[in-house]
Amino acid sequence: MSRPRFLPDNFTLALLSVVTLASLLPASGQVAHFFEGLTTVAIGLLFFLHGAKLSREAIVNGLMHWRLHLLVFGSTFVLFPVLGLALKPFLLPLVTPQLYTGVLYLCVLPATVQSAIAFTAMARGNMPAAICSASASTLLGVFITPVLVNLVVLPDGGHATSSLDSIGRILLQLMVPFAAGHLLRPVIGKWIQRRAAVLKFVDQGSILLVVYTAFSAAVIEGLWRQVPAHALVGLLVVCAVVLGLALSLTTLLARKLGFDTEDEITIVFCGSKKSLASGIPMAKVLFASHAVGAIVLPLMLFHQMQLMVCAVLAQRYARRGRETSLLKTAE
Template identity: 65%
Template sequence: MARPKLLPDNFTLALVGTVIIASLLPCRGTVAVGFNWLTNFAIGLLFFLHGAKLSREAIVSGAMHWRLHLVVLLSTFAMFPLLGLALKPILTPLVTPQLYMGILFLCTLPSTVQSSIAFTSMAKGNVPAAVCSASASSLLGIFITPALVGLVVHSHGATTGSPWHTVGNITLQLLVPFIAGQALRPAIGKWIDRNRAMLKFVDQGSILLVVYVAFSEAVNEGIWHSMSLATLGGLLVVNIVLLALAIFATAFAAKRLGFSRADQITIIFCGSKKSLASGIPMAKVIFASQAVGAVVLPLMLFHQIQLMVCAVLAQRWGARRTAAEKAREPERAAAPVRR
């Protein structure tokens, strides 16, 4: 039996379970030091595999559609941070300063890759353009996100350190493994493509490990004693509003700029989503360890909301496109055959 669209997926349930375990059994002392070394290795492996999976041919084939990619990148790296800053008077009464810092961090992140492509395909959008746009967003985010964090988050009272120091850490821990994966793709690319199911386990396992360590540190610092149910409810409202504004803004811009229906779908799904897979490792590198738990909490919640909402939209738009195509079939059959 298929899982109902509005229920959380298995990975989201695993994330919730990891937070519960970290809340009840947080790692401390030498165990925490060992877990930190393990998470650093896992993050490097994660981005190495991302580099090995990314096809250069897909990027080249879709790169010519520059207007679409420009709209997606502006939505991801300009519109979202501006929304986060513009909504500050509304957001600050609803969430704590640390959670608002997490919302600003969420706004600086790149788009997702796998789910953006999957939803675009389900909704009958421009899949090759989605592959290129989402991949470019993920790659450019390695450079753009730490720079935006330095400008947006650091200027609002977050102790993230020097932006150049952050870029250096990102380069060593994320970009170098990514480039190594790209360099070795000719040798291991076919093996990577044949074993995507196993690599998905490494992908998700790395994120769960980082979440456990981050929330262990946050629990040791007393995160749940300083956060009420009303605050969590406020965070839920903030994420829903942020996603709704992003979807409406990308839909409006894509239509006004004259893109085709398929391209509009691609812009909406690639331009309104944020990457959990990139965001959690980046938070581990960018922020002090005691702040990571609160910083990634808005992202984890936004991740589930965007999956549920986009799944419903993709299913509805795909069904509408299929119905329209079936309605045109009698017209095609009745049309005279030209000789």
């Protein structure tokens, strides 16, 4: 008997449990450092396994899929800022001016890498294109985000700088394990393909670790104390509206432009996300220290919301893929 459509799946229940655990028992001090290290290892393993799984032809095809990459970059660095500015009459009354500045800031950030790729893998999307697109978005964001902060977030003045250190960290954490796995593909590729459950465990496990570490940090930083209750509720509404529009518009554009389902999955999951890992360090550089807390709060809430919503979407895409396979087998 199949699971009723509106009941949450096991992975969504696991996500809710992790969020609850982080709210009640957030990791701090040495424990937080341990989980951060564990998350780094899990993400590196994720990229290593996907590097071993993907063929050279698939990677080349991913790199050459310029129409997909252009749509993802347009969503990340054009669509989001336009939404943030166009919705100002609706968004600003729901939150404080500082929180609205934070909403604009989240709109100019690059896409997240780890969860976008993991969700694409779970949903059976175009993995080579997802790896190329999400990684390139983060690399370009190091340069593009400070410019957009001056143009969109601080149009009346201000100064923005960024560091190239993040590029080195991205290359070391993501692309080096991926390249190592790909180089070892002739040795371990067939073994990996026969054990798809290993990839699924790493995909889902890395997301759960990211949720716990990110939400723990948010709770410790005073997530539930920094704003009045009514402003927090308004901020949740604002984040839901921005995320809902981003998911809907990327899905609509992918279908209108004739992309297949695998490409649509990649566009939706890479084009609708914003990076907490890049956003918080950048905020400490781009804004005055006393303003950082309120400015990153929308990002922290949006980050948790996108993980929860996209987990459900990924499961739905994956089920649709399995149903299609069963229909083809029956025929």
